[in-house]
Amino acid sequence: MGRDRERLRAIDVDVHPEISSWQEIAEYAPAGLRHRVGRQGGPPLARHGFKIVGDPFGEAPRPPDGKTHPAVNPHWVKEQYLDARGVDLAILTTNLTSLGVQPNVDMAATFAQAVNDWLLETWVRPFDCFKGSILIAPQDPAQAVAEIDRLADNPGMVQVVMGSASESPLGRRQYHPIYEACARHSLPLALHLGGEGAGMSPPSTAVGHPSTYFEWYAAIPQNYMAHIVSMVTEGVFEKFPTLRVVLCEGGIFWLPHIMWRFDKNWKAQRSETPWVKEPPSAYILRHFFSTTYPLEMFEAAQLGQALEMVEAERTLLFSSNYPNWLYGDPFAMIADIPEALRRRVLVENALALYGDRLFG
Amino acid sequence: MGRDRERLRAIDVDVHPEISSWQEIAEYAPAGLRHRVGRQGGPPLARHGFKIVGDPFGEAPRPPDGKTHPAVNPHWVKEQYLDARGVDLAILTTNLTSLGVQPNVDMAATFAQAVNDWLLETWVRPFDCFKGSILIAPQDPAQAVAEIDRLADNPGMVQVVMGSASESPLGRRQYHPIYEACARHSLPLALHLGGEGAGMSPPSTAVGHPSTYFEWYAAIPQNYMAHIVSMVTEGVFEKFPTLRVVLCEGGIFWLPHIMWRFDKNWKAQRSETPWVKEPPSAYILRHFFSTTYPLEMFEAAQLGQALEMVEAERTLLFSSNYPNWLYGDPFAMIADIPEALRRRVLVENALALYGDRLFG
Numbered sequence: 001m002g003r004d005r006e007r008l009r010a011i012d013v014d015v016h017p018e019i020s021s022w023q024e025i026a027e028y029a030p031a032g033l034r035h036r037v038g039r040q041g042g043p044p045l046a047r048h049g050f051k052i053v054g055d056p057f058g059e060a061p062r063p064p065d066g067k068t069h070p071a072v073n074p075h076w077v078k079e080q081y082l083d084a085r086g087v088d089l090a091i092l093t094t095n096l097t098s099l100g101v102q103p104n105v106d107m108a109a110t111f112a113q114a115v116n117d118w119l120l121e122t123w124v125r126p127f128d129c130f131k132g133s134i135l136i137a138p139q140d141p142a143q144a145v146a147e148i149d150r151l152a153d154n155p156g157m158v159q160v161v162m163g164s165a166s167e168s169p170l171g172r173r174q175y176h177p178i179y180e181a182c183a184r185h186s187l188p189l190a191l192h193l194g195g196e197g198a199g200m201s202p203p204s205t206a207v208g209h210p211s212t213y214f215e216w217y218a219a220i221p222q223n224y225m226a227h228i229v230s231m232v233t234e235g236v237f238e239k240f241p242t243l244r245v246v247l248c249e250g251g252i253f254w255l256p257h258i259m260w261r262f263d264k265n266w267k268a269q270r271s272e273t274p275w276v277k278e279p280p281s282a283y284i285l286r287h288f289f290s291t292t293y294p295l296e297m298f299e300a301a302q303l304g305q306a307l308e309m310v311e312a313e314r315t316l317l318f319s320s321n322y323p324n325w326l327y328g329d330p331f332a333m334i335a336d337i338p339e340a341l342r343r344r345v346l347v348e349n350a351l352a353l354y355g356d357r358l359f360g
Numbered sequence: 361m362g363r364d365r366e367r368l369r370a371i372d373v374d375v376h377p378e379i380s381s382w383q384e385i386a387e388y389a390p391a392g393l394r395h396r397v398g399r400q401g402g403p404p405l406a407r408h409g410f411k412i413v414g415d416p417f418g419e420a421p422r423p424p425d426g427k428t429h430p431a432v433n434p435h436w437v438k439e440q441y442l443d444a445r446g447v448d449l450a451i452l453t454t455n456l457t458s459l460g461v462q463p464n465v466d467m468a469a470t471f472a473q474a475v476n477d478w479l480l481e482t483w484v485r486p487f488d489c490f491k492g493s494i495l496i497a498p499q500d501p502a503q504a505v506a507e508i509d510r511l512a513d514n515p516g517m518v519q520v521v522m523g524s525a526s527e528s529p530l531g532r533r534q535y536h537p538i539y540e541a542c543a544r545h546s547l548p549l550a551l552h553l554g555g556e557g558a559g560m561s562p563p564s565t566a567v568g569h570p571s572t573y574f575e576w577y578a579a580i581p582q583n584y585m586a587h588i589v590s591m592v593t594e595g596v597f598e599k600f601p602t603l604r605v606v607l608c609e610g611g612i613f614w615l616p617h618i619m620w621r622f623d624k625n626w627k628a629q630r631s632e633t634p635w636v637k638e639p640p641s642a643y644i645l646r647h648f649f650s651t652t653y654p655l656e657m658f659e660a661a662q663l664g665q666a667l668e669m670v671e672a673e674r675t676l677l678f679s680s681n682y683p684n685w686l687y688g689d690p691f692a693m694i695a696d697i698p699e700a701l702r703r704r705v706l707v708e709n710a711l712a713l714y715g716d717r718l719f720g
Contacts, residue, residue, distance in 0.1 A: 052628070052629070053628065053629045053631050053632045054628060054629075054631070058628075164567075166567060166568075167568065168567065168568040168569075169565060169567045169568050169569070169570060169571075169575075170567070171571070171575075172571070196566065201567075202562060202563050202566065202567065202568050203562050203566070204566055205529060205566050205582075205585075205586035205589075205590075206556065206562065206563070206564055206565050206566045206579070206580075206582045206583045206586050207524075207526060207528065207529045207530070207561075207562065207583050207586040207587055207590065208526075208527065208528040208529050208562050208586075209528075209529070210529060210586075210589070210590060210593070211529075211531070211532070211590070211593065211594060212593055212629070212632045212633055213629055213632060214593050214625055214626065214629035214630065214632055214633055214636075215529075215531075215589050215590055215593035215594075215633075217621075217625050217629070218589045218593070218618065218621050218622040218625055218640070219566070219585060219586050219589045220566075221617070221621070222565075222566045222582040222585055222586060223566045223567050225565075225579060225582055226565035226566050226567040226568075226570075226579050226582060227567055229565075229570070229575050229578045229579045230565075230567065230570060230571070230575055233570070233571065233572055233574050233575040233578070234571060234575075251617055251620075251621060252617075253614075253616050253617035253620065254613075254614045254617040254618075256613050256656070256658065256662070257581070257611055257612075257613035257614040257617075257656060258578065258614075260611075260613065260656040260657070260658065261577075261578050261581070261611060261654070261656065262578040264654065264657075264687055265574055265577050265578055265687075266574065268412075268413065268414060268418075268686055269412070269413045269414075269572070269573055269574035269577070270574070271413050271414070272413045272572045272573060272574055273572055273574055273575075276574075280578070294621070294624065296616070296617060296620040296621065297620070297624075298616065298620065298669070301665070302616070302665055302669060305661070305662055305665050309658070309662060326628055327624055327625075
């Protein structure tokens with residue numbers, strides 16, 4: 001592409017294009033299933049009963065008509081968000097976070113395939129600034145692998161994405177073929193919170209179903225904690241040493257606790273999992289990446305220490321979660337990141353993780 | 361008692377006496393149920409399938425015969441642990457952590473009552489140094505309240521204790537009568553990890569059942585995170601403003617993450633829970649207490665900052681988790697606590713929380 005990497009100002013690894021019309025998606029589905037994808041009222045998608053109170057977009061830019069969703073039109077998103085805020089590249093993660101807990105696994109695989117082709121056609125190919133993620137439905141690992149294989153060489157795709165909401169802890173062996181495919185194609189795997197408690201997932205907390213969106217949202221990073229522990233204990237990173245996993249929208253301040261308790265216990269308990277050869281924190285710091293939306297905004301000294309403990313100079317990626325800016329402006333959120341780290345978080349860590357795919 | 365409070369060296373808020381013989385407990389049960397409590401092989405108690413690999417006692421003192429459990433004999437525990445290590449008072453939390461997820465609620469209530477009377481008779485009354493906790497089975501709140509009322513005025517009891525493993529998030533209304541009873545009697549409520557994943561509890565993580573003890577143990581503080589979020593969002597502390605809750609064996613480094621994400625979301629979402637009048641962190645810092653076993657042993661500067669963020673000068677209590685010292689010596693674990701905090705953690709915070717009951 002000849003694009004000068006040094007001139008990049010920001011890479012946003014988590015932008016959510018909105019599907020305004022499932023009829024439009026249906027055109028990308030196999031003929032025999034189009035009626036299910038494009039049905040009146042939208043396709044059958046698992047839903048939990050939690051919903052944001054009030055305006056979900058917060059400080060995000062808004063189309064002037066006051067009605068249009070701020071993420072349906074790629075031209076508008078490019079102009080009003082990317083160009084306006086100095087973001088050169090945006091990685092699209094879609095927003096079907098409950099797809100992986102959809103009971104009908106064949107429909108889930110069909111939605112993934114259709115959304116992927118729609119995304120490439122309408123958002124990715126016409127622009128230099130948008131890159132796609134291969135959406136998969138992990139509940140049928142074979143179809144998920146087939147979808148990864150189908151699109152891995154497409155220059156518009158830079159990673160695989162799936163909801164962190166799942167039937168089982170993600171270290172379980174049924175998911176290993178997916179990790180094998182990601183590793184084989186050198187594709188990072190992004191997880192995104194959102195579908196927890198819907199469809200076939202267990203209750204969204206370890207103690208059962210929460211009562212309100214407020215309770216639900218405060219607790220969902222616990223799903224990442226449990227998945228990380230599961231993936232490390234089940235030996236995923238010994239089996240797939242090049243696999244890298246991006247945790248979207250979970251924060252970072254909980255990670256030191258997990259690493260310490262986990263390492264401490266490893267010393268005594270590793271004979272039960274002899275394949276876990278290094279302290280768990282070594283796997284975590286090497287294989288997991290976090291995103292800045294929402295980064296916990298504590299005092300600068302407190303933030304600085306947490307950034308150091310999670311090795312943010314390598315592992316933290318700028319994300320906006322556009323257009324869901326309920327928590328505030330994504331640049332305000334990183335205002336206290338020390339200057340020495342800033343460019344790494346905004347640009348270089350993403351360049352190191354995604355590499356040339358960003359310019360494919 | 362005339363005991364000079366200034367001379368106290370340490371108060372240990374989490375010691376686990378071991379039940380060596382259920383036949384002995386059965387003597388304290390109602391005649392008609394004794395055969396169930398004292399049955400050959402022990403009573404029916406819910407169990408998950410996870411078990412520590414190797415020696416669970418780590419650096420704890422051991423009876424010289426090499427076979428006797430280090431926590432069956434109160435005289436021996438007093439001499440070999442308390443006196444030897446300069447601990448003046450120990451609060452006994454029993455170790456029936458899965459009692460609250462026992463499917464037969466009447467048996468669970470019976471076990472609680474019998475264990476409480478046994479504890480008072482054999483550990484508490486004969487000694488100055490041991491104080492008891494009123495064990496309850498929260499799955500039948502009415503029986504739990506009756507047990508609290510029965511023993512609240514007993515000078516040997518300083519708090520109520522129940523497993524954090526439960527059928528539902530602990531903010532749910534069915535549990536409120538228990539909190540009402542604790543508040544009415546000014547009894548702190550201690551929660552203890554351990555039964556997660558057994559009996560009627562949901563899977564022990566938010567993403568499903570873990571595979572190994574190693575995975576299980578690394579992830580269980582997530583139960584505390586979810587319970588805290590539930591209790592605050594459901595308005596427990598507006599309803600019972602004097603209720604105080606002790607979280608045993610969960611660490612502290614995860615708490616700032618919970619507080620930040622929770623506060624941030626409260627600003628936008630509180631109309632769904634109008635009874636949550638203050639930022640969640642205000643309730644958390646006022647109503648929850650943590651224990652030092654196992655305190656995350658990071659570098660002193662990192663630890664110092666976390667202690668500050670959780671207001672450890674009020675909220676952190678020394679605990680040994682005796683005899684389960686797999687993680688190391690409980691005094692070594694607090695070696696890096698700044699000198700200015702040390703006496704508060706070892707003595708004063710417990711004095712402030714339990715008050716005169718410690719000397720009843």
